[in-house]
Amino acid sequence: MTDRIFNFNAGPAVLPLDILKQAQAELLNYRDTGMSILEISHRSKPYEVIHQEAEADMKALLGLGDNYRVLFVQGGGSLQFAMVPMNYLPAGRIADYILTGSWSEKALQEAKLLGQTHVAATTAGEGYRRIPSLQEIKLSDKPAYVHITSNNTIYGTQWREFPNFGDIPLMADMSSDMLSRPFDAKKFALIYAGAQKNLGPAGVTIVIIRKDLLDECPPTIPTMLRYDTYAKNDSMYNTPPCFSVYIVHLVLQWLRKNGGLAAMEKHNQEKAAFIYRQIDQSGGFYRGHAEPDSRSLMNITFRLPNEELEGAFVKEAVQAGLGGLKGYRTVGGIRASVYNAMSKEGCLALAAFMDEFRKKNS
Known part of the structure; x- marks a missing residue:
């Protein structure tokens, strides 16, 4: 296809050409339903299969078992900046943030609106030219969780080795490098990633969450801002972004097929x-x-x-x-x-x- 360029955009970003061709071929009549994937009900069997297979493929790629759920949420990573502290920063506790760029700063700003925070490490004074060493990280006393950003699109830095804080929940924004390399996903209590950089089109955010955290969601916050709402309803409490999930599903299959x-x-x-x-x-x-x-x-x-x-x-x-x-x-x-x-x-x-x-x- 000579009219296509090499697309180096940061997001929305390049998608595998094979997937674009498959989506094009299936667009008018998805799997003999007589309808486009853009038209079928999210309650229908064809869409339920997409949804279920996407969750299973994600867990298989990350080596995760039944103690994790994969949720499909809207609002991008920016909504997750607020949802994480809304669900897991109770009164009297402190949330620790490691700052490595603009997006981790924005995550911290949202948490500050909701509770006490602590900067456990930062390289802001050096223009975010590097990731802090593990020795530089100084946690607060018994933090509610620790939040990191795995890859920094603006500054071009990336964690080589992820920290491990034992029983302290580790939360990560992996929007820009999710599934780009093997890593021990079991270190994390919660991972979120906007799809539009490395997983699919804009419109859906993938949340991978350890099941025990679902019992801690406060009943006092709005229904659509609680992770347990998505888990209990298989991410279909309301209409999910079906087309975006469909493309993510194809990307996950592409990853498994390619090693x-x-x-x-x-x-x-x-x-x-x-x-x-x-x-x-x-x-x-x-x-x-x-x-x-x-x-x-x-x-x-x-x-x-x-x-x-x-x-x-x-x-x-x-x-x-x-x-x-x-x-x-x-x-x-x-x-x-x-x-x-x-x-x-x-x-x-x-x-x-x-x-x-x-x-x-x-």
Whole structure:
């Protein structure tokens, strides 16, 4: 399909072409129902199968058992910033947050509206160029939970090793690197991820929650803001975002068919290396934001010698079929988002463009 570009947008982001083709083929008549997936009832058997298989596939990919539920929620990660403390920050307790970028800051801001908080570690003073070491984390006395952001789309940093706090519940926003590599999901009491970066289209947020936490949801908060509401009703207390869940279902099947998380990690390491190599070998023409031991495999951020060259880079990249490379508005520079669905060919094309642009403008 020659009219498609290499899409480096941070989200909504690139989806596997095979999945787009399958959705296109099934759009008018889903599995001989005579209706589009956009038209069928969420109470119908065809949709129930999608829903059930998506939960099962997610748990299989993460190695989770019956003591976890997978919920499909609306409102994006931004709603989760509030739902987590609403459900799990009782009066008299403190919620600990580890700050690694703008999204963890926003999560903290929401928690502050609802109860006491503590910053257990932060690299804000260093421009969020790295992830704090485990030794830097200083918890409050008996925190209600600890919250982290696993990958930082704006600054291009990512946790290499997740902390373990024993019996203290660990909560994570994994919106931008969910299912990009193997990890011990059992360390976490709750994981949430907006689908539009690495899992599917905008409109659904996946929540993976340990079942014992469902008993702690306060009955005094609104029904649609309680996790147990979604669990008791299989995420269908109200009409779910059916089309978004359907695409997530296809993505999960695609991941399993293509070797699971171990194969995806290898794929992501290989393709990100093409771009980081151009940064490291540019003699300072390209300056990566993240320190090497905190570099993200999902979002690669860098600057050029001046903003004029950065503008020219983005403009010429579009002409070369490379889209979505402009950095986040508060940081500037260049950002290449290379999620699971970004191909090796796309990263090679960007690396070649970077090499040519540097030689022309040095």
